[in-house]
Amino acid sequence: MITEHLDGLYRSALRLTRNRTAAEDLVQEVMLRAWRSFHTFQEGTSARAWLHRILMNAHFDAYRKRTREPEVVDHEDVGDFYLYDRARERETLGGAGDPEVQVLDGIMDAEVRESLEALPMPFRAAIILADVEGFSYKEIAEILGVPLGTVMSRLSRGRHMLQRRLWDFVRDRHLVKGDPK
Amino acid sequence: MNCEEALEKLWQYLDRELDGESSSELQRHLEECRHCFSKVEFEQRLRAIVRRSCSGEQAPAELRERLSRLLRLF
Numbered sequence: 001m002i003t004e005h006l007d008g009l010y011r012s013a014l015r016l017t018r019n020r021t022a023a024e025d026l027v028q029e030v031m032l033r034a035w036r037s038f039h040t041f042q043e044g045t046s047a048r049a050w051l052h053r054i055l056m057n058a059h060f061d062a063y064r065k066r067t068r069e070p071e072v073v074d075h076e077d078v079g080d081f082y083l084y085d086r087a088r089e090r091e092t093l094g095g096a097g098d099p100e101v102q103v104l105d106g107i108m109d110a111e112v113r114e115s116l117e118a119l120p121m122p123f124r125a126a127i128i129l130a131d132v133e134g135f136s137y138k139e140i141a142e143i144l145g146v147p148l149g150t151v152m153s154r155l156s157r158g159r160h161m162l163q164r165r166l167w168d169f170v171r172d173r174h175l176v177k178g179d180p181k
Numbered sequence: 182m183n184c185e186e187a188l189e190k191l192w193q194y195l196d197r198e199l200d201g202e203s204s205s206e207l208q209r210h211l212e213e214c215r216h217c218f219s220k221v222e223f224e225q226r227l228r229a230i231v232r233r234s235c236s237g238e239q240a241p242a243e244l245r246e247r248l249s250r251l252l253r254l255f
Binding site for chain 1: 192196197198219220223224226227228230231232233234235236237238239240241243244245247248251252
């Protein structure tokens with residue numbers, strides 16, 4: 001079961017730990033924990049969700065031991081379209097075509113990963129589970145052990161922060177190339 | 182449904198968390214409103230970019246070997 005989900009678990013572990021060695025250790029810990037508590041896994045439920053729950057718990061255990069980062073307070077919902085609004089404001093970024101398309105086409109994979117990995121942990125975890133792994137609000141609530149409303153507000157806030165960072169990349173690259181205005 | 186009501190539900194729509202009735206109501210609004218449609222389209226494409234960016238890496242072969250060695254110990 002673990003080997004079937006190994007790549008996905010490893011990728012999530014990489015985003016959480018930001019480090020290959022730590023990600024490998026985390027996946028090994030997940031395997032050991034899954035092995036020990038396999039009797040608690042209910043047939044017919046999602047193995048992928050169960051393994052991600054173990055992954056998040058193992059990560060938060062290690063993370064709390066290592067760091068004394070202050071708890072991030074959940075802010076109220078932002079619920080905006082930050083990147084879209086910035087793209088519209090700029091009209092065109094110098095070339096032909098839709099400004100929205102130009103912004104999206106200019107985003108590089110490495111920038112997305114860097115922006116995601118820079119998010120505070122609770123928001124990063126929620127975004128990984130929803131936007132990368134495609135879990136539902138209910139599954140994420142169970143995986144993280146938080147209420148549904150908290151999942152929604154973390155996603156809203158997390159996406160806002162992610163889009164701000166992506167916009168910084170787009171804007172900086174454009175400034176380097178020279179602003180047509 | 183007006184734009185304000187639609188905006189309140191757009192994120193849940195994008196996350197496929199709306200029930201059938203609300204979802205088709207919103208879809209009707211998107212067919213009529215270019216502004217909301219364009220927002221949804223942008224967010225869907227951005228979501229696809231995020232997913233693509235984070236789906237390339239594979240677990241290293243050493244890790245697979247390490248895990249199968251561990252499994253044999255049990």
